[in-house]
Amino acid sequence: MTAEINGPKTSLLQKPWRLWFTQIRNIVVLETRRNLFSWRSWWVYFLAFAPAAIILIHAIFDRGHGRMEEDTLVMAGIFQFYYLRLGIFFGCLGIAMRLIRGEMVERSLHYYLLAPVQREVLLLAKFFAGTVRSIVLFGGAVLASFLLMYAPYGSAGQQFMADAGRSQLYAYLGITVLACMGYGAIFLLFSMLMKNPTPAALILMAFEFISSVLPPFIQRFSIAANLRHLLPVSIPAEGIFNLLTVATEPVPVWAAVVGVFVLTAAVLVLSCFRMRVLEISYTTE
Amino acid sequence: MNGEIIFDEVSKFYGEVLGVNRVSLSLPTGITSLVGPNGSGKTTLMNLMTGLIRPTHGSVSVMGLNPSNAHEFFRAVGYCTQFDSFPRGITGWDFVYDGLRLHGMNHKQAADLSVEALTRVNLGEAAHRKIAGYSKGMRQKARLAQAIAHHPSVLVLDEPLNGLDPMARAESLALFYELGKQGMHVVISSHVLEEVDRISDRVVLMTGGYVIAVGNIHQVRQEVREKPMQILVRCGNPEVLASKIFELDHCVEAKLHADGAGVFVRTRDVDQFYTVINRIVSEGTVKIEAISPADDDANAIYQYLIGSDGGMV
Numbered sequence: 001m002t003a004e005i006n007g008p009k010t011s012l013l014q015k016p017w018r019l020w021f022t023q024i025r026n027i028v029v030l031e032t033r034r035n036l037f038s039w040r041s042w043w044v045y046f047l048a049f050a051p052a053a054i055i056l057i058h059a060i061f062d063r064g065h066g067r068m069e070e071d072t073l074v075m076a077g078i079f080q081f082y083y084l085r086l087g088i089f090f091g092c093l094g095i096a097m098r099l100i101r102g103e104m105v106e107r108s109l110h111y112y113l114l115a116p117v118q119r120e121v122l123l124l125a126k127f128f129a130g131t132v133r134s135i136v137l138f139g140g141a142v143l144a145s146f147l148l149m150y151a152p153y154g155s156a157g158q159q160f161m162a163d164a165g166r167s168q169l170y171a172y173l174g175i176t177v178l179a180c181m182g183y184g185a186i187f188l189l190f191s192m193l194m195k196n197p198t199p200a201a202l203i204l205m206a207f208e209f210i211s212s213v214l215p216p217f218i219q220r221f222s223i224a225a226n227l228r229h230l231l232p233v234s235i236p237a238e239g240i241f242n243l244l245t246v247a248t249e250p251v252p253v254w255a256a257v258v259g260v261f262v263l264t265a266a267v268l269v270l271s272c273f274r275m276r277v278l279e280i281s282y283t284t285e
Numbered sequence: 286m287n288g289e290i291i292f293d294e295v296s297k298f299y300g301e302v303l304g305v306n307r308v309s310l311s312l313p314t315g316i317t318s319l320v321g322p323n324g325s326g327k328t329t330l331m332n333l334m335t336g337l338i339r340p341t342h343g344s345v346s347v348m349g350l351n352p353s354n355a356h357e358f359f360r361a362v363g364y365c366t367q368f369d370s371f372p373r374g375i376t377g378w379d380f381v382y383d384g385l386r387l388h389g390m391n392h393k394q395a396a397d398l399s400v401e402a403l404t405r406v407n408l409g410e411a412a413h414r415k416i417a418g419y420s421k422g423m424r425q426k427a428r429l430a431q432a433i434a435h436h437p438s439v440l441v442l443d444e445p446l447n448g449l450d451p452m453a454r455a456e457s458l459a460l461f462y463e464l465g466k467q468g469m470h471v472v473i474s475s476h477v478l479e480e481v482d483r484i485s486d487r488v489v490l491m492t493g494g495y496v497i498a499v500g501n502i503h504q505v506r507q508e509v510r511e512k513p514m515q516i517l518v519r520c521g522n523p524e525v526l527a528s529k530i531f532e533l534d535h536c537v538e539a540k541l542h543a544d545g546a547g548v549f550v551r552t553r554d555v556d557q558f559y560t561v562i563n564r565i566v567s568e569g570t571v572k573i574e575a576i577s578p579a580d581d582d583a584n585a586i587y588q589y590l591i592g593s594d595g596g597m598v
Contacts, residue, residue, distance in 0.1 A: 016356070019389045022389045023387060023389055027387065108370050108372045115355075116355055116388050116389075
């Protein structure tokens, strides 16, 4: 009396890719519907959109006093020092912590574990759901910040957007996607390994800060170090920026992108092993 | 495919705390009740069966399937846990429907089965309300609907009668009985011993992480040799019967019923007792109206074996 279920039969030679894809899609839709907008995550929205709000206020009250070249550096600074190092970092921490650990705290993870979904498929679906959410929030916030930064310049701003601005915007959005993927995967693993992943996240943050002065081989294990090579605008190392910007050996764009993908994949593989042996022990949580 | 649920020398320790120890069971289809006080290991056994936890030692197999093959396993198994928590902000409909979509079903399949399951547990009218606004009994029904929605072959129910009103209890028990009769495995843990007693094909008595007795209620009762069995004999002249009973070696007690129309007998050998009763009937000295075991139920067995009142667990 088992119900008829869509999906190809499993065999050694032919894995049920269509079923897995359907399950991942359904879980991503489910998670997005439940969690994309939630009052509990107000601080993540604040992290994402605070710069856009400040730029908007600036655009309203300081109209016509800025220079586009300066604002391009300001935008580069906001992205590099705020979004990349703080906003996306902690935003992904908050989002990824909810994916598995949050459901254990709320005692609802067993509903997924009792579904006919391979645990690895569940983990990947959760990762994609979290990544989609962080990309929507931070990608949207970066886009809003960028547009608000150049909107006050009128036709000159439009011209910039049609020219160099567009490639800068694409670069920022691309970096945002990669950062959400990389940090999302790492924090997802952290959240499965420890009840409170925040201390580990702070250690990772310190590592990310100092990664540029570490040997090139070790830099390969840093999301920030890889993404630094993709930044479209270099910030002059003057004043306080001198402490935060370190000239490193140039790395081809493709190598940096592949580096983040490989890092993400490696972390996800480790997460799959962890997920495989995960037990529900709500009473000890 | 092996049709049994098999625990082979299964032990589970939570650190140094014992969950269950060296459990070996082989459960055929039908209704099996897990009975035991809090902390006896009932939920641990169910969680082991469904892969939510892994055995420290030994192995579990459900109809030849293993939870590591989640796709095959959870198409065959439905588990109604006792965790009274749900994903935030969802309705009863979402809860059942979303679960079915995870099976890979399309919208129509999932919707049809959701309607069927929610109707079956009488939650159809409230299905589109938020679960956060449900009573405890309604939440229990929602979990039950989700567990049975995909038509599993094995249904695991952890305290499924908790929070239900008498009418809902009766409906649920009737549903479990019907599913058991259809050839499903229905594994129930419950504190309401008298109710599960009525529908169970067999009981598994547990205490302190150990299985102490397995079988149908009557078999288990027979195995409790050291405790005399109590039988109520309804008859016209109980004093005469009581005097005859005192002559029997295996009868340790004969007590008149409060209404004066029967005798409570405690015997160590029930088969021998029934033989003697037949002889008394044939002699015609006592007119026997009815004979029934007075403690041949799960509650009494529970008291004998575990030493606490099953109704109070």
